[in-house]
Every structure is written in structure tokens, then in C-alpha cells.
Amino acid sequence: MPGYPVLPEGLAYGGDYNPEQWPEEVWREDVRLMREAGVNLVTVGVFNWGLIEPQEGEYDFSRLDRILDLLHSAGVYADLATPTSSPPAWFRRRYPGSRLVDREGHVLGGGSRHSFCPSSPDYAAASERVVATLAARYAGHPALAMWHVHNEYGWANAHCYCPTSAEAFRAWLRDRYGDVGALNAAWGTTFWGLTYGSFEEVEPPVTAPVGLLTGLQLDFMRFSVDAHIACFRRERETIRRFSDLPVTTNFMIPNCKPMDYWRWAAEVDVVANDHYLDSGRADPHIELAMAADLTRSVAGGRPWMLMEHSTGAVNWQPRNLAKRPGEMRRNTLAHVARGSDSAMFFQWRASRYGAEKFHSAMVPHAGTDSRIWRDVVALGADLRRLAGVRGARVTADVAVVWDWESYWALEFEWRPSADLRFRERIEAYYEALWREHVTVDFVHPSADLSPYRLVVAPSSYLLGEAPAKNLHRYVEAGGHLLVSYFSGIVDENDTIHPGPYPGALREVLGVAVEEFHPLREHETVTLSSSRTGPSPATGRIWSERVRLTGALAVHEFADGPDAGHPAVTRHDLGAGSAWYVSTALDAESGLRGLVARVLDHAGVSRPRGLPDTLELVRRGDHVFLINHADEPATVTGVTGTGVLDGAAYDGSATVPAGGVVVVRT
Ligand code: GLA
Numbered sequence: 001m002p003g004y005p006v007l008p009e010g011l012a013y014g015g016d017y018n019p020e021q022w023p024e025e026v027w028r029e030d031v032r033l034m035r036e037a038g039v040n041l042v043t044v045g046v047f048n049w050g051l052i053e054p055q056e057g058e059y060d061f062s063r064l065d066r067i068l069d070l071l072h073s074a075g076v077y078a079d080l081a082t083p084t085s086s087p088p089a090w091f092r093r094r095y096p097g098s099r100l101v102d103r104e105g106h107v108l109g110g111g112s113r114h115s116f117c118p119s120s121p122d123y124a125a126a127s128e129r130v131v132a133t134l135a136a137r138y139a140g141h142p143a144l145a146m147w148h149v150h151n152e153y154g155w156a157n158a159h160c161y162c163p164t165s166a167e168a169f170r171a172w173l174r175d176r177y178g179d180v181g182a183l184n185a186a187w188g189t190t191f192w193g194l195t196y197g198s199f200e201e202v203e204p205p206v207t208a209p210v211g212l213l214t215g216l217q218l219d220f221m222r223f224s225v226d227a228h229i230a231c232f233r234r235e236r237e238t239i240r241r242f243s244d245l246p247v248t249t250n251f252m253i254p255n256c257k258p259m260d261y262w263r264w265a266a267e268v269d270v271v272a273n274d275h276y277l278d279s280g281r282a283d284p285h286i287e288l289a290m291a292a293d294l295t296r297s298v299a300g301g302r303p304w305m306l307m308e309h310s311t312g313a314v315n316w317q318p319r320n321l322a323k324r325p326g327e328m329r330r331n332t333l334a335h336v337a338r339g340s341d342s343a344m345f346f347q348w349r350a351s352r353y354g355a356e357k358f359h360s361a362m363v364p365h366a367g368t369d370s371r372i373w374r375d376v377v378a379l380g381a382d383l384r385r386l387a388g389v390r391g392a393r394v395t396a397d398v399a400v401v402w403d404w405e406s407y408w409a410l411e412f413e414w415r416p417s418a419d420l421r422f423r424e425r426i427e428a429y430y431e432a433l434w435r436e437h438v439t440v441d442f443v444h445p446s447a448d449l450s451p452y453r454l455v456v457a458p459s460s461y462l463l464g465e466a467p468a469k470n471l472h473r474y475v476e477a478g479g480h481l482l483v484s485y486f487s488g489i490v491d492e493n494d495t496i497h498p499g500p501y502p503g504a505l506r507e508v509l510g511v512a513v514e515e516f517h518p519l520r521e522h523e524t525v526t527l528s529s530s531r532t533g534p535s536p537a538t539g540r541i542w543s544e545r546v547r548l549t550g551a552l553a554v555h556e557f558a559d560g561p562d563a564g565h566p567a568v569t570r571h572d573l574g575a576g577s578a579w580y581v582s583t584a585l586d587a588e589s590g591l592r593g594l595v596a597r598v599l600d601h602a603g604v605s606r607p608r609g610l611p612d613t614l615e616l617v618r619r620g621d622h623v624f625l626i627n628h629a630d631e632p633a634t635v636t637g638v639t640g641t642g643v644l645d646g647a648a649y650d651g652s653a654t655v656p657a658g659g660v661v662v663v664r665t
């Protein structure tokens with residue numbers, strides 16, 4: 001099975017193509033413009049169910065036939081979608097039991113997409129039938145490069161609380177636990193006397209008067225992932241009866257919290273991701289880089305596909321900022337630098353109707369006499385020059401631990417502080433590494449860690465015994481570990497590990513935490529510079545009483561609830577070391593310096609003396625230099641050919657303000 005689409009050569013370039021929203025004369029202009037921009041792949045038919053099956057069992061493929069033939073005649077490949085994320089109005093009316101029910105018990109409406117229960121047998125039957133009909137018809141069509149199943153599983157309908165889902169959840173629990181006693185033990189139901197006498201008594205975690213059993217909540221999250229994966233598998237296996245082309249679905253890493261993409265990755269032939277810039281952030285390109293690194297990691301390091309991003313503004317943020325000149329190019333090339341073999345957009349031509357009419361596109365409402373169109377054409381030329389990067393790998397010396405189960409559990413209600421947020425700490429450490437020009441992989445805590453010199457665990461609240469042992473063995477064998485506070489606290493059932501915190505990591509870190517001392521909103525604490533430490537730093541959010549049980553103190557708290565006690569520690573264990581940070585170090589005064597120091601201690605080599613606004617990533621023999629600053633940046637130590645500009649670089653390269661240089665070494 002090919003890892004990515006069967007395109008003639010180079011990177012895939014294009015977007016979601018929805019010609020059904022336009023009269024046919026526009027289609028001919030579309031394919032002419034696609035050729036002008038160098039588009040070679042478009043995603044077709046994503047929301048077409050109501051168009052290809054206008055009434056139950058009655059099909060009309062005439063339009064899709066013409067679209068696929070036209071694309072083929074223009075040399076543009078199709079990523080043909082199954083239309084199952086948007087069930088037709090007739091389906092909803094005929095099968096009311098398939099309707100999505102939210103936590104509060106509201107039945108969610110139609111006139112929208114994703115409005116169905118993933119556990120509905122009626123949905124299963126109807127979706128399998130339309131997919132089989134579609135796959136049988138088009139399996140041999142010469143325009144086809146790959147199959148795009150559904151759209152963004154688990155985004156709008158991650159959890160359904162209808163009676164059918166409740167029954168499916170109970171069946172899932174029976175399967176997981178065998179008998180209800182095992183379930184009671186796992187969830188700790190002696191608490192509040194919430195013991196279940198049988199599986200029939202278990203309800204999904206709908207809105208309750210006060211705090212719900214967290215084991216119940218965790219298992220419902222897991223069940224919901226399985227429910228969506230089952231939907232995907234059904235469609236994939238249906239397609240397989242007719243076609244051997246690669247099958248994928250578009251993930252939403254990392255912005256779809258309910259989907260555990262470590263689990264999803266094994267299901268697809270190629271990992272595909274949708275990523276939209278969060279334009280409200282100060283440096284949104286750092287979150288973009290994190291998304292791309294996490295996507296590559298979910299793909300097991302293999303090349304992946306950027307299935308959707310935007311040429312400009314989206315329509316669903318509070319304030320939808322247009323991309324500034326050069327920003328789209330930097331965004332796209334950063335994804336390619338970090339392992340994407342494609343650059344796809346939502347969408348080809350801006351819609352005039354419905355919810356997304358203010359979303360940018362490759363062909364904007366303004367038409368081709370526009371900056372966006374000229375940039376789209378120029379980007380196509382860039383991507384053709386980058387053809388040689390296809391299939392190349394990115395390697396990393398540093399890994400950051402990411403576990404969706406920890407994400408979920410950390411953010412259940414009734415935690416020690418509202419400021420404990422999974423992504424807040426991950427992003428703080430990721431940014432410090434990004435500014436040090438260190439490319440990272442993300443790992444599940446039970447992954448093989450031996451390829452890495454340093455493993456960073458900023459948010460590993462939930463950590464079972466086996467993954468904790470994995471981290472321990474990694475350090476003993478010579479690895480270096482950097483852990484932030486409120487990690488290693490609970491096991492896979494959200495049960496606190498026995499004894500002082502952090503139960504799962506006490507031994508490897510050589511510390512014991514006696515009591516948490518969360519800080520008030522905006523309160524800060526100061527760290528003393530120790531014998532070995534640099535200048536004093538400040539901390540936010542967290543302080544705690546750390547006792548040394550083998551580690552040494554690198555910094556102490558100078559004030560606050562834990563004045564005079566350790567704030568940052570290091571434990572030399574076996575051939576490695578384990579560092580622990582018990583507050584949210586301020587980025588400028590503390591975290592960046594500490595991360596640099598730990599990188600040095602772990603022997604992680606990286607370029608020095610570059611502006612921290614310059615993104616530097618090596619993919620195979622291509623070095624990507626992306627300048628996010630308003631002034632030019634000079635990078636030394638690069639020798640080779642400029643792939644985008646044709647220049648010869650001999651020892652140094654100057655990257656224009658806001659520009660990108662790619663050197664093939
Ligand atoms: C109330 C309840 C207790 C406990 C405490 C926690 O007082 O009666 O059961 O939940 O709150 O603060």
C-alpha cells in the first residue's frame with residue numbers, strides 16, 4: 001500500500017473542491033485556474049450525500065461523473081470523499097433514533113452537518129450503502145488518487161448521549177471489564193456509595209448535579225473514540241471491497257481534544273491533518289509548528305498530508321484575521337518542512353452560501369485580480385521546486401510526551417487549580433524548544449524512547465505504572481528527562497497513585513511532594529539562584545512542598561508558600577538524569593534558560609546565535625529557514641543550492657524579512 005497518493009511526482013497541491021455550489025460554466029474556469037496554479041489534487045464530494053442519494057436508495061451520479069471526468073481531462077487527481085459526515089434531510093426524518101443528543105439531553109438539529117449519532121445502526125446501514133455504491137462506481141476511475149473517508153471525525157459530534165449510545169456504552173463496558181465488580185474497582189465507586197449492581201445501571205456521564213465519577217468520564221471518552229473508529233473502519237472495509245487506493249480521513253491535530261489520535265493513526269493508510277492558524281495568538285506559527293510535529297509523530301515519522309489549511313481568514317474565530325503578506329507561504333512551507341507531502345486548502349473557490357461564506361479560499365470572492373490568487377499561483381511554483389523533498393524524513397533528538405488521556409483527565413472538574421491546563425504547559429515547553437531551534441517529536445509515554453537524548457513531560461498528569469516504568473528505564477539507560485509539576489499524579493483510572501506525589505514519578509525524580517500550593521490568579525513567586533543556577537526567575541500558577549529523596553536542588557523558592565524549599569531539582573540516576581520543575585517558570589526569565597541548560601546537559605546539539613524568530617528545520621537533505629521577523633536574518637553553516645531562489649549558498653544564507661529560504665545541502 002503506497003504511503004501517500006499515487007501522484008506522478010512531487011508534492012500534492014490543491015484543496016476541497018465543491019463545484020456543486022456553482023454552475024457548470026464555472027467548472028471549466030476552475031480547471032483552467034487549477035492548471036495555472038499547478039494544482040494536482042482536489043478533494044471532491046465531502047458533503048455530497050444529499051446530492052448523490054437525493055432519496056433513500058435513489059442515486060444520481062450524473063454531476064459527480066462530469067466533475068471527475070473534467071478533472072481527469074485537466075490532469076488533476078481526485079481525493080474522493082465519502083459524504084457521510086453530512087447525512088441528508090430524508091435520513092434524519094426517516095430515522096429519528098439516529099439524532100445526536102448532547103449532555104444536557106437536547107436533541108440537536110438538522111440543517112447542518114455532523115448531526116447524527118455515531119452508534120446508530122440506521123446510520124451504519126445507510127452510510128455503508130452509500131459508500132458501497134460510490135466505491136463500486138468510481139473505483140476504476142482514472143482521476144482517483146485516494147479515498148477521503150468522512151470529514152473530521154469526532155469534531156462536532158464527538159459524544160452522543162442518546163439511548164442507543166447509552167446501550168452501546170454499556171456493551172463496551174461489559175467487554176472491557178467482564179463483570180461489574182471490576183468496573184466498580186476501577187472507578188472507585190465506594191466513593192459516595194456509587195457502586196453499580198449491574199452494567200444495566202450505568203448511564204453515560206450526562207450533566208449531573210455535582211462532580212461525576214472521573215473513571216466513568218474517562219471510559220466514556222474512550223468509548224466515544226472507539227465508536228467513531230468503528231464508523232471509519234466500516235467505510236474503509238467497504239471501500240476495500242472495490243479499491244486498493246490509499247484510504248485516509250482528515251484529523252484535527254491538536255484541536256480536536258476528544259479524539260485520541262495515537263489510536264486513530266493505525267487505521268489510515270496515510271495520516272492527513274487539517275490545521276487552521278489561531279490568529280488571536282501572539283505567535284500563531286509556533287502552535288502551527290507544534291501541530292505539524294505532533295501530526296508527523298502520530299504518523300510514526302512517515303510523511304503525512306496537510307489536508308486543509310487556509311489561504312487567509314477563517315470564519316469561525318472571534319475575530320478572523322486575514323493572513324499578512326507572506327504569511328500563507330510561511331505557514332505552508334513550515335508544514336512541508338515538518339513532514340507534509342502536500343499543501344491542501346479549504347477550499348478551492350469561496351462559497352456564496354451558508355455558514356462558511358466568509359472563509360477564505362484559493363479563488364477568493366474577489367477573483368483572480370487579488371493578492372491571494374497571485375500568492376496561490378506563486379506557492380504552486382514553490383511547491384514544484386520542492387518536489388525533491390517528497391518522502392524525506394525529519395529526525396529529532398528531543399521528544400515531548402503527549403497523551404490524550406492525560407489531556408482529558410487533567411481538565412475534568414474539581415482539580416487543584418483552574419490554571420492547570422494540559423496545553424498551557426506543553427505549549428510553554430514547546431515554545432522554549434522552538435526558540436532554541438530544536439525540532440521535536442511527540443511521543444506517547446509508553447513509546448520507545450531510546451532514539452531521544454531528552455524527553456520532556458510538561459503535562460503527564462495521568463500516567464499508568466507501565467509508562468512510568470518506561471520513563472524510569474529510559475533514564476537509567478542514559479536518557480534525560482524533564483518533568484513539570486502535576487505529572488505522574490493518577491493512574492489510567494484517574495486514581496491517585498499511593499503515597500506522596502508524584503506517585504508514578506517519585507523514584508525516577510528522586511523527590512516527594514507533600515502538599516500542593518497553587519498560586520492565586522496573577523500571583524508570582526521568585527526563585528533563588530542556586531550555586532549552579534543562572535539569574536533569578538519567577539513562577540506562576542503553582543508552588544508545592546518538595547522534599548529531596550535522592551535529587552539535588554537546582555533552584556529554591558525565595559518567597560511564596562514554599563520559600564527555602566526546592567523549586568527545580570535534578571536526579572542523577574543510572575547513566576541519565578531526571579529534572580523536575582515545580583512552578584510555571586516565566587518564559588523569558590526562567591524557562592528558556594532552564595530548557596537550554598537541560599539541552600546542554602543532555603548533549604543536544606543545535607544551531608547557536610540565531611534570532612529566536614527564525615524557524616530552522618532539516619527534512620532529509622533540505623534545510624528550511626523561515627523568517628518570522630520584520631528584518632532579515634543571516635544563518636551561517638549552510639552550504640548548498642537554494643531550492644526556491646536558485647541561489648548558491650556557500651557557508652551562509654540571508655533570509656529576507658518574512659521570507660523563506662530552502663537550501664538543499
Ligand atoms: C460539602 C459536602 C462534603 C464534601 C465537601 C467538600 O461540605 O457535604 O461531602 O463534598 O463539601 O468541600
Ligand code: GLA
Nearest residue numbers: 151152274276308314346359
Ligand atoms: C474544517 C472542515 C471544512 C471547513 C473548514 C473551515 O476543517 O473540514 O469543511 O469547515 O473547517 O475552516
